[in-house]
Amino acid sequence: MQTIYQKMETTELDAAIEALKAEVAEVKAKGLALDMARGKPSPSQVDISRPMLDILNADADLHDGNVDCSNYGCFEGIPSARKLAGEFLGCPAEQTLVLGSSSLLIEHDIAGMFWRCGSCGSEPWEAYEAAHDGKKVKFLCPVPGYDRHFGITADLGIENVPVAMTDNGPDMDEIERLVAADDSIKGIWCVPKYSNPTGITFSEDTVRRLVEMPTAAPDFRIFWDNAYCVHDLYDETDELANIFDLARAAGTEDRVVAFASTSKITFPGAGIGFIGASPAVIAEFSKRLKAGLISADKLNQLRHVRFLPTIEAVKEHMKKHAEFLRPRFEAVERKLTEGLGDTDCATWTHPRGGYFVSFDGPEGSAQKVAALCADLGVKLTPAGATWPYGKDPRDTNIRIAPSYPTVEDLEAALDVLVLAVKLVAAELARAERA
Amino acid sequence: MQTIYQKMETTELDAAIEALKAEVAEVKAKGLALDMARGKPSPSQVDISRPMLDILNADADLHDGNVDCSNYGCFEGIPSARKLAGEFLGCPAEQTLVLGSSSLLIEHDIAGMFWRCGSCGSEPWEAYEAAHDGKKVKFLCPVPGYDRHFGITADLGIENVPVAMTDNGPDMDEIERLVAADDSIKGIWCVPKYSNPTGITFSEDTVRRLVEMPTAAPDFRIFWDNAYCVHDLYDETDELANIFDLARAAGTEDRVVAFASTSKITFPGAGIGFIGASPAVIAEFSKRLKAGLISADKLNQLRHVRFLPTIEAVKEHMKKHAEFLRPRFEAVERKLTEGLGDTDCATWTHPRGGYFVSFDGPEGSAQKVAALCADLGVKLTPAGATWPYGKDPRDTNIRIAPSYPTVEDLEAALDVLVLAVKLVAAELARAERA
Structure with a gap:
């Protein structure tokens, strides 16, 4: 026109x-x-969340159940926070970890694990290029999308491949065609609800096709950054299908790695970050993370779950x-x-x-x-x-x-x-x- | 006997x-x-630090200077916390970053950077083995030492080489002999004050020799985990020489990467972590970290510096x-x-x-x-x-x-x-x- x-x-x-x-x-x-x-x-x-700062004071009980949040331990995150993480991400609490203040950093770290160590029996992504005549590992990037996502894969030396966004999510015809034919495509970045920047929410059909589609790469991963899962403007909200339920039914649960945080719920940069994935991937990621982490900030986790104890409160x-x-x-x-x-x-x-x-x-x-x-x-x-x-x-x-x-x-x-x-x-x- | x-x-x-x-x-x-x-x-x-939990409440000013600690930004850490970090580590505030709650994780991340990306113009450590007939990268580990340190290098596939501790620190004669001859030795783990587990403090001569010794590897790094820098039992304290001053005089400042945290000062696992290094290394590490981090938890930084504003207060x-x-x-x-x-x-x-x-x-x-x-x-x-x-x-x-x-x-x-x-x-x- x-x-x-x-x-x-x-x-x-x-x-x-x-x-x-x-x-x-x-x-x-x-x-x-x-x-x-x-x-x-x-x-x-931001000031909306200031009452949270009153919750933990010098006289507070600093336990969550039998976990002492004021001392080392409980690498996985405190039980109440893992329960909340499960409600955010749509998976069992046991399949979550509650870590530091940045979900972006969790995304960075698990991408780094897939790159350097591989997972679920598949080779490290970094080994792919040498084993395949110099063919680079690729990641699908729905466009327009989130620059910092693309930066994480680019920093690893992964080739970012744009795919178009539609009103129902990324162009699934194109994606299915690409991933079926090319085992160098190891994953896709998704902001499935109120996507950054289009604001669209993936349709149930899109979510279903993402977990059901055959992929040439056995270690194809969906990086499911549900950053805006509760960030509705109106009472009538967009509805996002539960990707874990669909993946479990499709037998592809290892494919899904989901993220969220409270950064735009409580204090930006001072919230708590969540990851949810299959039991196998969570076990592998935990093992790697434990090389460098005794436990995350459990006092901030406690402060959050006392302020926002349930998804309804959120x-x-x-x-x-x-x-x-x-x-x-x-x-x-x-x-x-x-x-x-x-x-x-x-x-x-x-x-x-x-x-x-x-x-x-x-x-x-x-x-x-x-x-x-x-x-x-x-x-x-x-x-x-x-x-x-x-x-x-x-x-x-x-x-x-x-x-x-x-x-x-x-x-x-x-x-x-x-x-x-x-x-x-x-x-x-x-x-x-x- | x-x-x-x-x-x-x-x-x-x-x-x-x-x-x-x-x-x-x-x-x-x-x-x-x-x-x-x-x-x-x-x-x-641990309860000694409970008064810190009263410091940030709903009515508190959440600024540190002109930095709004309640919102995104200020990747490097808030100015007051960087000043404190400099006093902990013995280097200028501009050569520090204040990050999340775990100095171990900072050590893990910067070791990962040297491994995957190299630094100061040197090749990534991971490239060494292939370029040198399968010879593995090595790290010196004073023994007895800290298991989690050794775990970080082992996790990267680096070979940990034990060197004996003496009453003055690690055996410098042995270290000087090893590093002069072998460019596969890329660094050493040190807990220089009240070492884990011997409790000994490196003598000034040891510190000086560590920064002055010729190393076959141009990218030899001293991981200086000053975890117990203020953890004195008696008024008469062990004194540790300032490694940055000695390294600067020796022209080897890029060699030193120092760490500390408040984990055993305020709340274990919920403190703030510090890194100090040369301007070049801090710039490189910042660039890498920024791929996954907008900013660390500045509210916890603010809580800490208001509770412990100076090294004297600490x-x-x-x-x-x-x-x-x-x-x-x-x-x-x-x-x-x-x-x-x-x-x-x-x-x-x-x-x-x-x-x-x-x-x-x-x-x-x-x-x-x-x-x-x-x-x-x-x-x-x-x-x-x-x-x-x-x-x-x-x-x-x-x-x-x-x-x-x-x-x-x-x-x-x-x-x-x-x-x-x-x-x-x-x-x-x-x-x-x-």
Whole structure:
């Protein structure tokens, strides 16, 4: 489809560009400093969890059942926290570990285990290349996706292969075709609910196909980062199928490695992180981790389970977060619709949860839009970041992170984004005629 | 030197064995359950740090300077905690990182970096074997030493090479000879102050020689685990030379990687962990860690620095710990002297700090003593654990961990140990004559 600028007569287009440039000059004069770059809750939103800091005091009982949380031991995590982890991840508590404050670090560490040691009788991934004439190990990366995920596999020397996202999750036809034929494809990154950045939730059919599909690699792993499993904006929530149940039925439970944390539930960076996987994978990972870890911070685990003892308590708490986030997501929808709704310059997603909106402008626009926004004092996630190696081949995608600014600042930032998209789209249309 | 049992006439020895066996039967009937296995503070000792749990409450300012500790960011650790880390480690704050709750995990992770990625322009350690006709990478392990250290290098496939401890630290003549000749030796594990388990502190000459010695490997690393740097039992403390100052003077600062944590200062497993190294090594390690970590738990860092703002405050706090530990170490000294002092069956160390006493019985005794103690209800660190691969070639060494039991229980456990050593020594003497 053509943008309104492509449809204009050249004189009309030139006039539009001049008018947009004048607007840009006005905005620049304001000296804005606004940030839509990262999925950070706003300071007021973080304050929701402050009561948790009162829970463990000098007189508190520091036991969880018969576990003394104030001393060494209990590598797997305290029983109440493992129970909660199981409810988050949809697997038995015995198939979970509760570790430090970062689920990203757990993902990094288990990827490192598969790389260096292999698992479930399969060779280490690092041995694959030499044994297969220099063919590199590959990982499927639904795009647009989460830059830090792609960074973990890239850091290991794994080749990140983009696959398209659809409204129902990643393109399963393409994935099934790829993994059936190529045993160098060892896994896929997934954010299955309110995906980063599209906000879509995988359909039950997608989840089922992921665990049922034949894979040439016997050690194919689904990295199931359920980071936004309870991060609903509305009472009517997206529903995600339980991947462990489906995998168990399909006989592929070793394929699934699931993650979550309380980072965007309590305190970002100071929460507790969860991993759930098959008994075999958890046993192997525990053995490796124990080489470097006696036990994680059990006092922080205790603080968390006393503040949020059940998944129901977590969901009640998340309603308070939604009150902060909902007006921000609605501001994004409103501002983009008002500013770009009839320009045919852009599409964007309409998430019902999570932390991001995925925005696509005209081909070849995203780098220019991000640069122009930066020049106007609005920081965006770097254009291209949602693709492996930062290379968005059509240069269309921008991740909008609306959580951190105030609604007022967010609206101002979105006005700038709208203006930047219009000017860049107009100039692209003009360049086609030069 | 011969034990008293070796010096006895056979009839006298047989009578002694019968008497000791009768004592053993009496002890066994008591059904004891005592634990001298691990370096855990006792519950009452841990309670010293409970006031720290009151410091961050719902109304607290959660900033450290301009760093918001309640949200993502500040990967390196909060400024106040890095300052404290520098004071612990003896290097500038800018050369430290403050990470999660476990210094062992930091050691594991940086060993993993040297293994997989190399550093300072040197090849990854994992590439060494293939490039050198199958010659394995080696690490020097002062013995007796810390089993979990040896486990980290063993887990990577590195060959652990024992070197003897002396009263001044590891045998530097032997180390200088080994590292000058063999570029497969990539490092050494050190617990330089109140060493685990001997309790000795490296002399200044030892520290100086470690940083000044020529090494065939350009990427030789000293893993300097200063776990007990403030864990003094007496006002008159052992003094450890500043390895960073000496290394800087010797031009070998990249060689030193230092660690510490507050695990045995505040809450075991729930403290904060420190690493200090040269600017180059810290930069490389940060780059690798950032692939999996946005930021560590800064709220716990803040809690710690508000409780213990300076190294002087830490030292005051450690005096309270010493009040718990001193009677336990003195009970070990007293019970061993009373029970074994004139038997020529054993030697042991006399630490002025740390968590352990190293005990040596007759050759071939340690496994038997540990088994007999276990049978009598006294749990010891597994015999051999203080040597790489759990293999103590002379089978003499036992690590005594006196911190966890009450003084009364500890004394009962030591009586059992003394009895077990006597019986095993007597039976060994008898077996020589069979």
